[in-house]
Amino acid sequence: MEQPDDDHGVSPSYRPKKLQPDDHSFDSSDEVNDCPIEQVRLTVSIKDDPTLPCLTIRTWILGITACTTLAFLNQFFGYRQNALSLTSVSAQVVVLPLGKFMAAVLPKKVVHVPGTKWSFSLNPGPFNLKEHVLITIFANTGSTNVYAMNIITIVMAFYHRHIHFLAAMLLTLTTQMLGYGWAGIFRKFLVDSPYMWWPANLVQVSLFRALHEEEVRPKGGLMRLQFFLIVLISSFAYYVVPNYLFPSITALSFVCWIWKDSVTAQQIGSGRRGLGIGSFALDWATVAAFIGSPLATPGFALINISIGFFLMLYVLIPIAYWTNAFEAKRFPIISSHVFDANGGKYNVGLVLNETNFQFNQQGYDDYSKVHLSIFFAFAYGLSFATLAATISHVALFHGRTIWQQTQAAFRDKFDDVHTRLMKKNYDAVPQWWFYSLWLIMIGLAMVACEGFGGQLQLPYWGVILAIGVVLFFMLPIGVITATTNQQFGLNVISELIVGYMYPGRPLANVVFKTYSYISMVQAITFLSDFKLGHYMKIPPKSMFIVQLVGTVVASSVYFSTAWWLLTSVDNICDPSKLPMGSPWTCPGDDVFYNASIIWGVVGPLRMFGRLGVYAKMNYFFLFGILAPVPVWILSRMFPEKKWIRLINMPIIISGSPSMPPGTAVNNICWLTVGIFFNVYVYGRYKSWWARHNYILSAGLDAGVAFMAILCYYTLQTRDINGMRWWGLDLDDHCPLAGCPTAAGIKVGDCPVFH
Known part of the structure; x- marks a missing residue:
């Protein structure tokens, strides 16, 4: 590559x-x-054809409909055990025939807006590519999960406390829209630069071209649209098997089935709760569930990830577990939950003062320190190292380039074909649009935090500090994302910072994390969409308007859906009280809740500081800073060996970027598929790859989404499930994989070792 x-x-x-x-x-x-x-x-x-109409009545109707639909479905499915994340690709496919239908039937009438000089045509001509792109941008805003919903969920469903409706709504809106300011500041570096190429966007670019461009069918082959339809229909038809008839096919762990009574064998072989050796899946949703499509990730990044994944899961974790580091054998080998010293689930009620919702030191002293599975502990340590390595890597390998691009950005010197066409044909978005919106959101964020009786626990200075954290990390993380399709979050470092500065307050911790982490994620999303518009030659002002309206609509729908479910579904998110077979188990929110205990209630000082069990994990910061240095030195010593520069230590250190809540089988399948297509096929059959790779990804995604929706609304809402049999469980049938192996520890139905 x-x-x-x-x-x-x-x-x-x-x-x-x-x-x-x-x-x-x-x-x-x-x-x-x-x-x-x-x-x-x-x-x-x-x-490019700059005469094509963009913000037409079709764009507004179909775009807002797509945004609303995806926002509702993603939040609705997000609370369910078999969570499903619908991407904008689904809408991208559906709106094309709808747009063409509207172009065929709507009258060509000009409508004047009363009291203004504005007018618009109900039918400005054939449905065109630029309308389609803007509708997809609308859909993107609806498909991007709203992180603040995790806060509202854990307050209402896990901590069982009240939160003011308006405070929750302001939290939702401001966390989603703060990112516009960062997008405005960094778009010169991360959009205009041709070296920031945003690999994931090429999936949608390829699909747009397949759907709109006329092409001659190659002899003995298929047109891209024909290929897409075949993949879509095949994926749609097949997904009824893993989604409805045979859910166990999402993780087939043969080692467990051979050694049914061995805890060690099941720890090694379980794809869901263990190391996943010999485990695999026959399900595209398993492949793309947590990291997105592997077909959109460059080959060099996949190789780096596979090296890190192997070293972490099959070298570091087994050595640490079977040498009993940090009393690892008292707990499962892989789990995202928190435990007490006896291996039981940590009872947070004993260490949290119900009156003021703050840490109870006496209860903590009388109960137990917080313990983690060895995997979860090292996942935190490696996340420390990844963030440090990102800064070091970008400074060493991209420092000179960033400085040159900074100079070029201020002189407006970026110059490739796409940048030239955009500058020649369209006006840029004024910077004050971004900054004004940014300042308004900062003000509203402070109102949300300081008002309403301080329910969110975070003072105004926490919002300002969160902004400072993003300012420091935005450029290095943006460069990594724009070149490798791998995005490193600020969630852990944010939790660490506010946990030390403002300990014992779980909501303050998660709110600070959301204002720092998600404002950066949103900025990355906006910049990625701007790059898609850059590639598709969309007027930047039209892009900005669509993103702004889409974000407001999506935030409102996500919030309304979550509030409705949290107030109408009895015992939502509590599997111990839900009826048997109820899907409302909230697996993602469960991880978020446990993080709020670790960082917010107990705090990093009692977890990773001098009072905690895992203080040695702080050495990972030093390891991360130093890790890229040898690679950089080697690249300087041997400049003719180009492959050395493709060694990306932040990606290698990240190891398994989706775990948790992803599992070993998710990563194994993701890497296998990705390396096959983006290394082997790309190297051997480049012409096929260029025509079909990204279209294959889009077709698989869309087919899965459509079948999942069809099954849910036609069968599962009516409690019509498949016949009861072994394969109907959404499990890999490795019940002992989550058991401890230390002597004398008794947990549930697990065997007791002596």
């Missing part, structure tokens, strides 16, 4: 390639496709 080789990100062997005459658009006949990234040159067209 060709990647940037010198400090400017351009391979010395690359020379711009002139397009064939039939590749030129009416507006770019003199342009050369001089984008320095090969995958972009293979996927993104340099055609």
